[in-house]
Amino acid sequence: METFLYPLAGGLLIGLTTAIYLLFTGKVVGISxxxxxxxxxxxxxxxxxxxxxxxxxxxxxxxxxxxxxxxxEVRSPILLIISGLLVGYGTRLGSGCTSGHGVCGISRLSPRSLIATAIFMTTAIITVFITK
Known part of the structure; x- marks a missing residue:
C-alpha cells in the first residue's frame, strides 16, 4: 500500500506547484x-x-x-558538463523540457507537447529495454 503513496503525493505536489506558479507568474512550469x-x-x-x-x-x-x-557515485565533471550542455541544447531544440511538455503541455492539450512527451516516453522505454 505504501509503495504508491510517495509517487501520489509527489504528483499532487507537482500539480499544485505548477498551478501556483501559473497563478503568480502567468507562465507555465518548465525547468529549462x-x-x-x-x-x-x-x-x-x-x-x-x-x-x-x-x-x-x-x-x-x-x-x-x-x-x-x-x-x-561521483561522476566525471567533464562528462557532467558535456551532458548538461547536450540536455540544454535538446531543450532549446525541442522548445521545452520534459517537465514543461509533460506536466503543463499535456494539461493544455498542446499538440506539440503531446508529440514531444510521446517521443520522450518511447525513448525512455527503449533505453530501459536496451540497458536492462
Whole structure:
C-alpha cells in the first residue's frame, strides 16, 4: 500500500506547484525555461526561488525520508558538463523540457507537447529495454 503513496503525493505536489506558479507568474512550469529566467531575466526572483526550492526540497527529502539510500557515485565533471550542455541544447531544440511538455503541455492539450512527451516516453522505454 505504501509503495504508491510517495509517487501520489509527489504528483499532487507537482500539480499544485505548477498551478501556483501559473497563478503568480502567468507562465507555465518548465525547468529549462525557469532556469533561463533565473539566470538571464531582469525579473528573476520567483524563478530563482523556484530553482532553490527544487534543490532544497529534493535534498530535504533525501535526508529526511530516504537517509539509508547511498549517495550516487561521483561522476566525471567533464562528462557532467558535456551532458548538461547536450540536455540544454535538446531543450532549446525541442522548445521545452520534459517537465514543461509533460506536466503543463499535456494539461493544455498542446499538440506539440503531446508529440514531444510521446517521443520522450518511447525513448525512455527503449533505453530501459536496451540497458536492462
Amino acid at each position: 525555461g525557469i532556469l533561463a529566467q533565473a539566470l538571464f531575466s531582469k525579473d528573476r526572483f520567483l524563478p530563482l526561488l523556484f530553482v532553490i526550492g527544487l534543490i532544497v526540497g529534493g535534498s530535504a527529502y533525501g535526508i529526511l525520508v530516504e537517509p539509508s539510500q547511498p549517495f550516487p
